[in-house]
Amino acid sequence: MQFIKILLNNLHFVSSKNTQKQKDNHHDAPLSQQYDDVKILSYSNAKTAINKHSTNNNSIIDVPLLTRTANCDRDNSNNSSTTSTVVFDNSAEEAIRHQLDKITPSSDNYDTTVDENPFFIGDLGHLHRQYLKWKSLLPRIEPFYAVKCNPDSVAIQYLASLGMGFDCASKMEIQQVLELGADPDQIIYAQPVKQPSFLRYASQNNVSLMTFDNEDELYKIKEIYPNAKLVLRILVDDFDSAIPLGCKYGAPLGIIDRLLQTIKGLGLDLVGVSFHVGSGCSNDNAFYHAVVRARHVFDRAETFGYQLSLLDVGGGFNDSSVVEGTTFEKVAAVLGPTVDELFPSKDVRVIAEPGRYFVGGPAYTFCFGIIGRRVEESNDHQKAYDYSLSLKQEKNDQENYKLTYYINDGFYGTFQMPILDQLNLNLRVLRKKDIYFYGRELDNNEKKYPCTIWGPTCCSLDRIQYDGYLPELHVGDWLYLENFGAYTIAGASTFNGYEKPKIIHVNSYYDP
Numbered sequence: 001m002q003f004i005k006i007l008l009n010n011l012h013f014v015s016s017k018n019t020q021k022q023k024d025n026h027h028d029a030p031l032s033q034q035y036d037d038v039k040i041l042s043y044s045n046a047k048t049a050i051n052k053h054s055t056n057n058n059s060i061i062d063v064p065l066l067t068r069t070a071n072c073d074r075d076n077s078n079n080s081s082t083t084s085t086v087v088f089d090n091s092a093e094e095a096i097r098h099q100l101d102k103i104t105p106s107s108d109n110y111d112t113t114v115d116e117n118p119f120f121i122g123d124l125g126h127l128h129r130q131y132l133k134w135k136s137l138l139p140r141i142e143p144f145y146a147v148k149c150n151p152d153s154v155a156i157q158y159l160a161s162l163g164m165g166f167d168c169a170s171k172m173e174i175q176q177v178l179e180l181g182a183d184p185d186q187i188i189y190a191q192p193v194k195q196p197s198f199l200r201y202a203s204q205n206n207v208s209l210m211t212f213d214n215e216d217e218l219y220k221i222k223e224i225y226p227n228a229k230l231v232l233r234i235l236v237d238d239f240d241s242a243i244p245l246g247c248k249y250g251a252p253l254g255i256i257d258r259l260l261q262t263i264k265g266l267g268l269d270l271v272g273v274s275f276h277v278g279s280g281c282s283n284d285n286a287f288y289h290a291v292v293r294a295r296h297v298f299d300r301a302e303t304f305g306y307q308l309s310l311l312d313v314g315g316g317f318n319d320s321s322v323v324e325g326t327t328f329e330k331v332a333a334v335l336g337p338t339v340d341e342l343f344p345s346k347d348v349r350v351i352a353e354p355g356r357y358f359v360g361g362p363a364y365t366f367c368f369g370i371i372g373r374r375v376e377e378s379n380d381h382q383k384a385y386d387y388s389l390s391l392k393q394e395k396n397d398q399e400n401y402k403l404t405y406y407i408n409d410g411f412y413g414t415f416q417m418p419i420l421d422q423l424n425l426n427l428r429v430l431r432k433k434d435i436y437f438y439g440r441e442l443d444n445n446e447k448k449y450p451c452t453i454w455g456p457t458c459c460s461l462d463r464i465q466y467d468g469y470l471p472e473l474h475v476g477d478w479l480y481l482e483n484f485g486a487y488t489i490a491g492a493s494t495f496n497g498y499e500k501p502k503i504i505h506v507n508s509y510y511d512p
């Protein structure tokens with residue numbers, strides 16, 4: 001397989017120190033010779049960080065380049081065709097500036113290749129710190145990252161090199177993590193209802209650990225993958241979660257005995273129990289009650305002759321932007337001791353499927369630009385529209401309600417899942433004229449207005465629900481959103497031909 005060192009499009013600030021490191025670690029011709037428009041960037045401190053904690057030889061530096069795409073465009077729906085990797089040693093702010101300095105608002109140089117597309121900054125260092133925090137607060141529980149939350153290949157490879165397992169829900173996800181260096185033993189196929197051809201794929205690739213929650217699935221598994229190691233997903237209370245999952249998956253306690261009977265009759269291999277308390281869980285005790293239920297199912301299984309050896313406590317762990325209420329620390333303080341008390345035998349392996357915990361919080365920052373606007377002194381156009389959409393009337397009556405912005409991402413892209421999840425967006429100004437405001441507030445005296453924000457596609461549903469205020473901005477100004485990695489890019493489509501945003505990676509982790 002073609003391995004590639006860190007590469008970066010149109011970048012040229014490689015320090016001599018790093019160039020030397022690059023040479024020391026690279027046996028082939030320097031990449032800059034292999035790819036005309038690609039320059040090698042400095043090694044990230046990721047390398048030392050990973051190698052120190054890594055149990056295998058995968059390092060983020062040796063990223064398999066599946067194609068020679070140098071422009072870093074990523075299409076997750078077809079992730080085997082385009083993957084390229086960018087890791088900066090620099091801070092997020094420097095990476096952002098570097099990207100945006102290429103587009104000057106006043107540029108009269110008409111260049112169609114200028115990259116004005118929205119982009120993410122992904123901080124692998126944050127993933128690393130979250131991993132270490134997990135290890136210290138829940139040492140017995142092995143995290144299996146839920147790929148669906150953000151299928152960023154570079155992040156997945158980074159996590160794989162830390163020794164992380166993966167929760168996959170489709171053939172494509174399994175394929176992706178296998179290609180990125182994960183071990184089949186470190187994958188759980190945690191989709192209780194599986195497409196038969198995907199099950200065949202799992203069988204052919206020895207991904208044997210999988211969940212189920214109904215009888216029909218058992219017959220399907222018996223036919224396609226009779227040696228699979230089954231994990232019974234049970235229904236638990238998830239009413240206090242932003243996104244409950246119990247309406248779709250999980251066997252209620254009332255049918256457990258019947259399922260056990262069927263498993264026994266079919267001669268299948270039941271190894272454990274799993275649950276999911278729902279994503280964005282805000283109930284400290286949800287995990288406690290779920291573990292109690294799991295214990296009950298372990299006991300029932302024993303009466304059918306099954307000594308279960310795996311407890312999977314699922315996902316639902318909050319990211320580090322949640323600092324009050326149900327923080328990860330609080331959940332860990334309940335979950336860890338509960339598991340130890342109810343499952344004292346170390347013969348029971350305990351795993352979890354966190355998604356949001358890793359890629360939410362400060363891991364990803366999303367940057368997007370203003371590509372058009374409509375300023376009308378009389379609000380007629382806007383009023384008519386808002387009335388037809390039955391938006392709040394008070395807003396219409398505000399005197400200064402006159403700004404309409406069009407941005408380069410929207411409902412059919414990165415914003416779809418956040419909009420459907422009714423996430424409160426905290427839009428911040430990134431660059432206004434040519435002044436950067438990343439991490440800073442605007443001048444307090446700057447007047448702010450309620451505004452309408454449209455996405456770039458031709459569809460009128462392509463609107464960002466936003467209740468906040470923005471200053472007067474112009475075409476070429478940029479905005480950003482922090483804590484925007486969980487369930488964002490994962491839901492982006494390419495409607496109207498818009499590409500999914502690329503991800504520029506930085507690594508802020510320093511080994512203490």
Ligand SMILES: *Cc1c(COP(=O)(O)O)cnc(C)c1O
Pocket residue numbers: 146148149167190191245276278279280314315316317353354355356357
């Ligand atoms: C979505 C999902 C997860 C991840 O949930 P988070 O709330 O992001 O931690 C884990 N397991 C399963 C089965 C899921 O469907």
